[in-house]
Amino acid sequence: xADSLPSEFxxxxxxxxxxxxxxxxxxxxxxxxxxxxxxxxxYGGNWASFSFSGLLSWIKEYQENNDIVIESSIxxxxxxxxxxxxVLSRKNRTIQNVEVFCYASQNLHEDIEETGALQKNHASVTxxxxxxxxxxxxxxxxxxxxxxxxxxxxxxxxxxxDTEVAPEVNDAEVTGKKESHSDDKTSxxxxxxxxxxxxxxxxxxxxxxxxxxxIIKEGRRFNIDxxxxxxxxxxxxxxxxxxxxxxxxxxxxxxTRILSFREGRVEQVxxxxxxxxxxxxxTVIEKRMLMxxxxxxxxxxxxxxxxxxxxxxxxxxxxSEFLKTQKLTPNLQYFVLHSIAMTSExxxxxxxxxxxxxxxxxxxxxxxxxxxxxxxxGQGELPQCFCRMCAVFGxxxxxxxxxxxxxxxxxxxxxxxxxxQFGQRINSKHFLVEDSYFSENTCSLVxxxxxxxxxxxxxxxxxxxxxxxxxxxxxxxxxxxxTFAVRVIELCSSTMTCMKGTYLVHLTCTxxxxxxxxxxxxVQKLFIPxxxxxIENEEVEKPRILWALYFNMRDxxxxxxxxxxDLPPNVYVCSGPDCGLGNDNAVKQAETLFQQICPxxxxxxxxxNPEDIVLDEESSQSEASESSAIPPNSETPKENTNIGxxxxxxx
Amino acid sequence: MSMEDYDFLFKIVLIGNAGVxxxxxxxxxxxxxxxxxxxxxxxxDFMIKTVEINGEKVKLQIWDTAGQERFRSITQSYxxxxxxxxxxxxxxxxxSFRCLPEWLREIExxxxxxxxxxxxxxxxxLAERREVSQQRAEEFSEAQDMYYLETSAKESxxxxxxFLDLACRLISEARQNTLVNNVSxxxxxxxxxxxYLTCCNFN
Numbered sequence: 015x016a017d018s019l020p021s022e023f024x025x026x027x028x029x030x031x032x033x034x035x036x037x038x039x040x041x042x043x044x045x046x047x048x049x050x051x052x053x054x055x056x057y058g059g060n061w062a063s064f065s066f067s068g069l070l071s072w073i074k075e076y077q078e079n080n081d082i083v084i085e086s087s088i089x090x091x092x093x094x095x096x097x098x099x100x101v102l103s104r105k106n107r108t109i110q111n112v113e114v115f116c117y118a119s120q121n122l123h124e125d126i127e128e129t130g131a132l133q134k135n136h137a138s139v140t141x142x143x144x145x146x147x148x149x150x151x152x153x154x155x156x157x158x159x160x161x162x163x164x165x166x167x168x169x170x171x172x173x174x175x176d177t178e179v180a181p182e183v184n185d186a187e188v189t190g191k192k193e194s195h196s197d198d199k200t201s202x203x204x205x206x207x208x209x210x211x212x213x214x215x216x217x218x219x220x221x222x223x224x225x226x227x228x229i230i231k232e233g234r235r236f237n238i239d240x241x242x243x244x245x246x247x248x249x250x251x252x253x254x255x256x257x258x259x260x261x262x263x264x265x266x267x268x269x270t271r272i273l274s275f276r277e278g279r280v281e282q283v284x285x286x287x288x289x290x291x292x293x294x295x296x297t298v299i300e301k302r303m304l305m306x307x308x309x310x311x312x313x314x315x316x317x318x319x320x321x322x323x324x325x326x327x328x329x330x331x332x333x334s335e336f337l338k339t340q341k342l343t344p345n346l347q348y349f350v351l352h353s354i355a356m357t358s359e360x361x362x363x364x365x366x367x368x369x370x371x372x373x374x375x376x377x378x379x380x381x382x383x384x385x386x387x388x389x390x391x392g393q394g395e396l397p398q399c400f401c402r403m404c405a406v407f408g409x410x411x412x413x414x415x416x417x418x419x420x421x422x423x424x425x426x427x428x429x430x431x432x433x434x435q436f437g438q439r440i441n442s443k444h445f446l447v448e449d450s451y452f453s454e455n456t457c458s459l460v461x462x463x464x465x466x467x468x469x470x471x472x473x474x475x476x477x478x479x480x481x482x483x484x485x486x487x488x489x490x491x492x493x494x495x496x497t498f499a500v501r502v503i504e505l506c507s508s509t510m511t512c513m514k515g516t517y518l519v520h521l522t523c524t525x526x527x528x529x530x531x532x533x534x535x536x537v538q539k540l541f542i543p544x545x546x547x548x549i550e551n552e553e554v555e556k557p558r559i560l561w562a563l564y565f566n567m568r569d570x571x572x573x574x575x576x577x578x579x580d581l582p583p584n585v586y587v588c589s590g591p592d593c594g595l596g597n598d599n600a601v602k603q604a605e606t607l608f609q610q611i612c613p614x615x616x617x618x619x620x621x622x623n624p625e626d627i628v629l630d631e632e633s634s635q636s637e638a639s640e641s642s643a644i645p646p647n648s649e650t651p652k653e654n655t656n657i658g659x660x661x662x663x664x665x
Numbered sequence: 666m667s668m669e670d671y672d673f674l675f676k677i678v679l680i681g682n683a684g685v686x687x688x689x690x691x692x693x694x695x696x697x698x699x700x701x702x703x704x705x706x707x708x709x710d711f712m713i714k715t716v717e718i719n720g721e722k723v724k725l726q727i728w729d730t731a732g733q734e735r736f737r738s739i740t741q742s743y744x745x746x747x748x749x750x751x752x753x754x755x756x757x758x759x760x761s762f763r764c765l766p767e768w769l770r771e772i773e774x775x776x777x778x779x780x781x782x783x784x785x786x787x788x789x790x791l792a793e794r795r796e797v798s799q800q801r802a803e804e805f806s807e808a809q810d811m812y813y814l815e816t817s818a819k820e821s822x823x824x825x826x827x828f829l830d831l832a833c834r835l836i837s838e839a840r841q842n843t844l845v846n847n848v849s850x851x852x853x854x855x856x857x858x859x860x861y862l863t864c865c866n867f868n
Contacts, residue, residue, distance in 0.1 A: 017735050065774065143733065234774055262710075263742050295687055392744060396710035398740035405731035408707045624711050 021440050023049045029448025031113040033588040035400035035602035048409035053416035060590045063394025065323045066233025076109050088437035089418040099419040103453040108568035110526040117544035118226040118560035147253035232513040237392040241591040242503050242520030244386040247377045250601040251297035258618035265390040266620050268382035276351040280477045283353040286383050304346050311371040333367025352489045391510045422582050429582040444587045444611050449570035460577045463569040464525035465593045466532040472517045472557040483508045498524040500536045524593050529564040671722040675835045681753035682761040683735045686787040693726050694828050699819050723832045744775035749831050756786040757794040777818035783812045786833045790817040
């Protein structure tokens, strides 16, 4: 497979996140010759989703990232006299403050623990941020090394953190909470301790408990996303998926519940008409109030006179203040503000709030009872779907392929080529580079925001109902005036993101401090750590956390192109994931950039129908309609939404 | 939803190194052509052929790699919801055989665990240049619990047989599943539904 790349393209795209992938698909579809590369071994960049072991490797990658700087200068020989180079970054600086906690019983086999103990000794001998501590074998042999967490259990007391370095230090800390205190003990003590836990855990298994080893064992079957987003059922991404037929590569599920967290209780928010009337917690009067208000929100723009006359005074006030002036009980105000408009209390204007509410209501009922869809196997599937489309139209794909530099022609000021890791020069007319690939030099003036993320594996839903298979979204408002609302999305096992009997919970907010500082208060309100005992009062207990991951991700959205230093006009930039719930930003970026390169061209038109190409007699007679291409006798997963089929069923 | 004129629909996915003849196998089967190796597949996502087996119409949707295997960059989503995989190597190319374990790792990681995998040694018309003996391939496929077949897309040897046998197995598998699982037990990721979202006619 030592195939070599062609050296002439129209468009080179660096990074396989969602905007880059949509852009690549659009260009390829319009007949441009596209080269799409990613320096990583997986698709999606910060939009990726991973199997559990893949996620553990990802965590490890960010530990090693600090140390490995391979200075390669093959490119230098290639730069001619009339050229300049824009060197791209060799390391990813977009992920920080990675922390891992494992609460599930680790049920270690002795041989696995041996490796763990070895690793620990090793780590204490070498420097704190030693890369050698991470066993390189672990990365390659996926199944065997399913214990990377164990082998990486490092304590906080590394020389680095002794000196109370600020948490911003770009240090990936992997902490096994249960183990960390034992780090100073001798290995003999460790082994004896483990023997006892091993005994304990055999007991536990009898009681049907979830052990860490189970998560590891089944980890290949589910996909954990780095970003947590949903698709608005009338958002730009759904429209694009349908228009381009890329949707045929994916399956979706409806979000089943909108939840709110109020006075320590999780409740379901009624949002459709049927929900409102079936709700047992609302009084009849409240139901009427809510319906009246929601109807107003749907139509507020259609009656500008009434709206302006009546509400002019509110143009300057926030949405939450506006809601207080409406005939709504505090209960309802809270629902509308946090669960329907999902705007944060302090910042949004009345207009923004009304728009958000309208958008929510507008999306309701297209595919189900809530306005949102979630792709099976995670959001990380979506960039890949667009990449497939790009490839179908001739785009060339290269993962694990890094670009050393962009080559700029001094005279014209334009970029004309890239030089890859092997020193190959590849010419192109246009270049799209995802933000994280730029070096510190290029981004020295850019002010980035951060996203705080937590990923939890829990043992039950935050709101138990008859059905285990619920997908829920919950917004928890910020407590302090300066903190941000936290978005919680709970996924069930049928979304293929967690194993049976567990839930995957994503928490997301704009960063104020580190991810753990921002999100732990909310985590503590909703969940408790998994413990070995107390099975009796299961009824009242909150969901228990088996495993938790915190990290900060750089938010490069809303960075103006002018902030980057010395970019040639034919080098375009797109951002990593933003903090928002929807994906409109990615679609907008891709479409805007596409139109710069291919003005007057259609953006991702539908491809020719594969059935039209078929030559044999039988199927050429059959209808070209594909909307129901499901085997009649196969039990189609009913709750998976084939976008389009389910539309009629609602309302 | 109108009834389509078939009883079964299966998604079959081809994988294997570049140049082993995956596209040729598909085109030979679906169109009866042996393309002299041009890039005619641009814009074609999958090919379809409807066959009749024991009086039942079986629609086979056959997906090709779109060239993403060239630099080992196949998307995971390519494997999702496949009912069967055809893992292809070139009997005149040792390297393509040695890469099989790598492909199996991908299959295990991304494909449904119910997927049927067939190992295919292609290009038997070039027997004089054979590098991989039939016995080695048989042993390998037995160890991996796969069906095994040698084909020639060029001479059309065993190509029909490959797809028709596969279709038979898929039918009996599907029957078993319906029996075992009864109705309405959704098996997400088991490849039962292929979502087409041409929904613009609604709304």
